[in-house]
Structure formats: C-alpha cells, structure tokens
Amino acid sequence: MRPKHVLAALTALALTTASAGCGGSGGDDSDKTITVAYQKFGAFIQLDAQLQNVKKEYEAAHAGWTVELVPIEAAENDYYTKLSLMNRSPKTAPDVMYEDTFLINTDIQAGFLAPIDEYLSGWADWSQFTDAAKAAGKAQDGKTYGVPMGTDTRALWYDKTIFQKAGLTVPWEPKSWNDVLAAARTIKQKVPGVTPLNVYSGKGAGEGATMQGFEMLLYGTKHTLYDDAQKKWIVGSPGFNDSLGFIKTIFDEKLAPDPQDALDPNWGTKVNTELFPTGKLGISLDGSWTSSTWIESGSKPWPQWTEKLGYAAMPTQNGEAPGKTSMSGGWLLSVGAHAADKKASFDFVTTMLNKENTLKYDIAAGQIAERKDVAADPRYLESNPSLEFFTGLVDVTHFRPAYPDYPNVSNAIQVAMESVMTGQAPVDAAAKTFAEQVTSAVGGPDKVTTAS
C-alpha cells in the first residue's frame, strides 16, 4: 500500500551496504598519508619509540604528508597473521611494513611487496650497506624488496653468579651439547629454585622457537633444513631427530622451564624482564638483541647486566669444526605493493634508515649494524659490551632457507617441538609427523629428501 516507505527503507539499507565498501577507519581518504605497520609486543618497544620520532621528522620535512603508525600488538606468529590479513586487501594494505627477512619470498609470491630497485639506485646511502645486507632484501627473482634495519646472531647467555654458586668455571666455554647439558644438570642439582636452561620451544614462541631454539641445534649437527644442490627440503635427518631429542631431554629432565610457562607467548618477555634480572635463570639460548631490554631506553633497565651475565657461543653437537654455530636473521622495512605513492613510501624508509636513525635504532634494539658507516661509528662500537662478541659470530653464522615454503616448514618445526616437549609424542613420531606435514606443504615427495 505504501511502497514509498518500503522504498525508503530499502534505500537506507542499500546506502549502508554501499558505504560499507568505502567506510573503514584506515583514514586513507587522503592520498598524502603513509601507513606504517609494525610490531609492538612485550619488551619490544624500541621500534615503536623510534617510529614516533621518525614520523615527526618525516612530516616536518615533507609538508602536507601524514604518517599513520599502525602498531600491531601481537606475539610474533600473530603479528605475521595480522600483517597478512591487512595485506590481502588493497584497502587495508600498509604502505610501509616491518617485514621479517624469512617472509619476503612468501609475501612476494602473494603480491604484497613492491620492488624498490629503481628508488635504491637513486639513494646514495645504499652503497653503505654490506653485501650480506643487500642480499637479505633480495628475493628469488633478483629484485630487492626491502632495506635491512640490522641483523642479529644467537648464542648462550648465562648468569655468572649462578655458575659460581654451582661451581662451574666462568667464563664458560661449552664444547659440545653434552657440555651444555652437563652445566644445566649441575645447576639443577646445586642451585635449587633456578631454571637451569631456557631454550625457546613450541608454537607460543613462534619463529623464536624455530630459530633461537631448534635451528641453533640443527645447524650444529651435520644436517640442515634445505639441500641447496638438489633444491629440496630435508626431512627425517639424524640431525633433526637429535635436535628434537635435545629438546626432549631438557624438558624431561626438567632442566627447561615448566612447559606450560614455556608455551606462553609472553615467555620471552618474562625471561628477560623477570627471570634474568632476578637471578632465576641459569642459561638462555637467545639473540644478540637480548640486552636491549636492559639498557636505559629498554623496557626493563638493568644496568648490572654487564657484570652479572656472560655469553658463550653455542657449540656444535660434538664439537665438529668450526666448533660453534649461530643463526642470523633480521628485519626489513618494505614498501607495500598497494602503496599509493611508492616513492613517498620509500622516502619514509630512507628517513627511518638513514645513518643517524639506523645508529639510534641499532643501539636501542641491539641490532648488529649492516651499514658500514654505522658499524664504524664509535658511538655504536661503545654502546654495548656484548656487541663485539655477537658480531664475531657472523663468521660461523647460518641463514634460514627463506624460500616461500619456509614459514610452513617453520610452523611444522614448532608443532614437532611442542609435541615432544609436552610428551605428547616421542621423537620418532614427531619427526615422522614433521616429514608428512612438510611433504604436503611443499608440494609432494619429489620436493623433499631424506638426509644428505
């Protein structure tokens, strides 16, 4: 009878539907906005702090432009998920993003990142980056997709006081996995109330478990994850099982923290803001950046760390040459494939990563400098007593096989670690599940090989 009313109602609904398409809250109505997506979690507050400053610097230098910071408050794995969720839709895709080097090939295949070669050629500073750094941002297609912010290495941090109480020699120089286990067992026996050995494990710690935990073991055996000659993923190697066995040993013998604690995504924060500063942890297999939590600008200033803590290189399994091992990763600033103005976005990257800002960031976040001018700067060299040690590990370090399938392999490693540490599966069964998962994830049995 009253079609007008129905019509009005329909129009209202249609309008809502239509506005749904262009609504959102990204505030991307203006072309002169650069959105920057990055992680902010637990003790990792340094990037957020610095980006706040760089935002001001950039906006002052580029009149009319606005930098919109999008901090993603999530643990590592959840950060990757959230970043991918944003990237999958051009409307929400950030212009500049904080990108883990192991993900670039994956994200390039997904079409998330823009190559920046044409802009790099016009950036004088690019020549200051080491060859290794340039390689870190280079993808399988030969193009460069990100500017490195700094790199890292990994080693054993230990509490000297606990070592002395346990009657262990300081400085500590373990020669094999057995030496590490022996030290942990001694601590467990002689110093009650202390967690002897922390090795990040399971899904909660995310990529940290894969890299700081598992790969630090695996790359000290005769085996790795990827056979470069055959271009195949390695599954079922003795080294893989031995590494899982190490994890099983430390959790079974309660040398490691209570699995429930270790599985919490906040565990890493707890280790470095609570356990180490209060003398409750003997040894921790962790990154070169760890001390950034304790410096003045860190989230838990603890000036005494320089006297209380020591660091030792992670030995190879049985002391095989070169006797020690390490893993290196690092993060990039990348320009999004959907960035409206890629040049402007790249300019933001160069502002953030010019000499002064890189220097500040590498000091604050405990990064190993990848710019020659920063590495040679006395302010950098004197900033942290652990720097020399960790930089030295670059000689024995390894890189992850950062192919597009790597994230799936890494996830399967975390699943295997978790099933072993919780006692849900024995080493053999966990390794078998890993082999199955990887085989299916990388595209069939002809893409994997058993040992080499």
Added chain:
Amino acid sequence: MTGPRRGPMRLAAYLVLALVAISFFLPFLWLIVASIQPGAALSADISWQFSWENFGEVLNAETIFRPVLNSLIISGGTALITVFAATLAAYPLSRYRSRFGRLFLYGILFSTGLPITAVMVPVYTMYSQFELTDSVPALILFMAASSLPFAIWMMKNFMDSVPVELEEAAWTDGAGWLQSLRRIILPLMVPGLTVVFVFTFVTQWGNFFVPFILLQSPDSQPASVTIYTFFSTYGQVAYGQLAAFAILYTLPVVLLYTAMSRVFGGAFSLTGAVKG
C-alpha cells in the same frame, strides 16, 4: 507432602543448591578481588590491600573509552538493523499464510542452528575479495545477518501474541499494512522489540571472533578484541588491570540483562525462542 521423608530431601536439595551457587561463584572470585588489589598477578595471593588503582590505570581513552565506544557503535548498529529488518519480515510471517512464508520460516529456523562462527574463514576470504575487510559497516551487516534468523523467529512469536482483531478495525478504516504495523502493532510490541534489541546487542557486545578476523585497524577494534590483546600482552603481569578492564567491559551487559528481566520478567527468558 508426607512429613518424615520431606526433611532430609529438603536438606539435600538445599545442600546441592548451595554447592551449585558456590561453584558458579568461585571462578569470578579472583577476577573481582584482583581488580581492587593493586599489583595483582595471576596467582591468587591476596595481599589484603585494596584500592581503585587498577581501575584508574585502565580508565583512559586508549584502553577503555575508544574500544567501548566502538563496541557501542558495532553492537548498537547491529541491533538496530536487526530489529528493523526482523520487524518487517515478522509481520507477514505472523499475519498471512503463504507458501513463501512457510518456506521462509523453515529456512529461518534452520539457519538459527547453523554454527555461523564456523564460517569465519570463508567470510574473511569473501570480504577480502570484495574489499570489505576493516570496514565497520560491512562488519555490522554481517553481524546483523547472522543475528537475523533468531531475531525474526523471536519477533514472529511476539507478534503472534498481538491480537489480529485490533488491526481489523484499522483495516476497515483503509489503513495500509505498514500503517497498521506502525500505529497498532509496534506500540503493543515495545517489550518484544526491546527484548530482540537487547538480546542482539548483548550477543554482539561479547562477540570476539568476528571482529577479531574482519577488522584490522587497532583504532576500530571493539572492547571484546582489545581486551583479548590486553590479556595476551599483560595478562600474566598485570592481571589486576585486566580484571578491572574486564569488569568495566562486562558491567553494561549484566546491568542491561538485569534491568530487562526486572521489567519484562519471563519474556526475557528466551522462551519465545525455544518453545518445543
């Protein structure tokens, strides 16, 4: 009825009820205590020092006000659209018999049962395909659509209880169905409309999974998501603050529910939905 057997039975019944009451209260206990205990952690170690400090810490734009405002917009918008569409659809379902109406009603009933949270993965891929992710209006429309089947079903049952004779007088005066719906039925249905509105509002206020997947900007997240982020970041160390946040976030829905059941009594016990 009979004297001697009744005593022990009554006692047993009261004992069981007391046990139920205590068991249902205990999980709340640490949340409530921790909220007024400064520096409270996850471990239930009571220090007997109480203050409103935790509430003070979280009562700021960043932590509480903006997320709660977002929740208001999202839940309120969803409830409005749901009530609007459900009222219109319920009218012909309640007043006329037709093959279409019957089919529709069966479809609606069937849909109330579908586990809609199970489809969040395809919803996400569909939304990202059509660039609807991170859009609050698009989120509201999805939530409204998923609330609709139940809302229509409730609304039809409420409308059925409004006698059709009242309308017939209006019809003889030449009023159209929309007019009679607006002037005669709606005023009589205020309790029903309110119940559907509040029910939808409360459900969406607590909805975590849908905005967690469909919204990306930190600024547009409702409280259900930000409180989860707060939990996963500070839950271990600042449980007291989390508890204060949780109480402030929960209070509105508990108050709404209480007010509703005071005013409308049995009508709010969802009986309209599940008479079998």
Added chain:
Amino acid sequence: MTTATAPRAARFGAFVPALLLLVVFFAGPLLWAVYSAFTDVALTGSAEVNFIGVDNFTTMWHDAQFWNSLWLTLVFVVGSAVIGQNTLGLLIALLLRGRNAGTRGVVSGLVIAAWTVPEVVAGFCWYSYLHRDGTLNGILGWVGLDQNWLYTTPMLAVILANVWRGTAFSMLVYQAALNDVPPELHEAAAMDGASAWQRLRSVTLPLIRRSIVSNLMLITLQTLAAFGLIYVMTKGGPGTKSSTTPIYMYQESFQFYKLGYGTAMALVLLVIGAIFSLIYVRLIKVDNL
C-alpha cells in the same frame, strides 16, 4: 482474516530488507565456503587461486590432526553440552521448583551471571581460576588434589568452563517447561505413593520430552563451533590436546596460511551443524503453518 488491504507486492516488500541481508551476508558466505573449499586459496605465499578439486578433502581424510580435532570436538560437545549443561540445567531447574524467592534469586542469579559474561571474560575467569596458583588449587591444595589443570587436563578445563558458561540456557528452558507441568499430576502421583524419583521419571520427564530434545539440539549447535573460550584458555594446547576443530581450523587457516584447507574444514562443521539443525526443525512445532 482480512487480507485485501495488503497486496502481494507489499507483503513481499516487507521481506526485502531481511532477505537482502540474509542472501548477501548469510547465504553469500556459505556459498563462498562451498566454492573456496575446493581451492588452494592462501593467506600468503601465493597470489593466484587454483581450483584443486577435492584435494582439501583427501588431505583432511589422511590428516590425523583433523581426526584428533573432530574427536576432541565430540568430547567437548558431549561433555560440556549434552552431559554437563543439560543435566545440570535440568537438575537446578528441578531443585529450584517451589523454593523461596531468595534461594531462587541467588542460585539462578549466579548461574545467569556466568552466562551473561562475554566469552572472552569467561575465558579470563577460568584461566585464573584453574591457573597453577589459582583459586581452585588454593582450595584443593588443602586436600592435596591440586594440579596444573590447564596443562595436564586441558579438555576437562575447557569442558568445565563451558558447563559453567552455558548451564543458564538449559536451566531457563527447563524452568519454562516445568512451569507448564500441571502440579495436579504430581500430587496425584504422590497420592499413589510414587517416590520423587518415580514421579520425575514417569510424570515430569515425559511431559517435558520435547523441551529436552530441542534443548539438546540447540546447545549442541551452540557448542559445536565454540572458539573464543578455548582460544583464550588454552589456544588448543598444550600440543594439540585441546585443539577442537574450530581451533584447528583457525590455526591452519590463519597461522599456517591455508585458507582453502581451513574452509574445507568449515564446510564439514557446517554439514554436521546442518544435520543437527534439520533434526531440530523437524522437532519444533511451528504454529499456524
């Protein structure tokens, strides 16, 4: 009934807003699910989407984790809804019959409070309640029964939490159903010397049979896709000990990037839900149809 004043077109018009919403935002995602379950759509790692036939379903068939998740989902639904919420809800409703207002108010008030609390907050309550140093262990510690609930018995933990959260619904349904049972029947049975248990079994339960069945269907459907509570409490862990299908689906889709595979799992859940829903629709009495 006078229907002349409402032409067919206008009558149909009233359906339009609801239909539009339901078709675009309810049926749309369902159809989209059917489509993407047969593709390899990924969160990242590939920009193209390929039609891969039933590959996702064959993978699922051979995926021990998936079967594990389905089993855990069954345990969760049967444990927390069918046994827990349903029985406890009925018990409370029966016990509350004829009690004074104070008792009714306190007991049903607490039960309903647990229900109105948002899912995530319920998760926090139980996370701290069952925590190693939480309230429950504080109490059980006196009798030496304390243990690390979330770690050693994660399924029991999430089941208890869901019983706590969902019992109110069953209780309300049964309170309403019991109100419709004429008291005279009871009195008559009591006169015949029937015990309380006999009265319950031969008088009350048969009379509320329909409510029991439809309640069972509804809570099963509500529990089948439960995500937030488990996600907050255990994230499916430790290991995969509490990874029900919705949790496993989330992990595979968003953490391990396999959106297509996750969608295939969603479809399986939907089909299971649809079967229960059909049973429910057949049971319910639709007036004036």
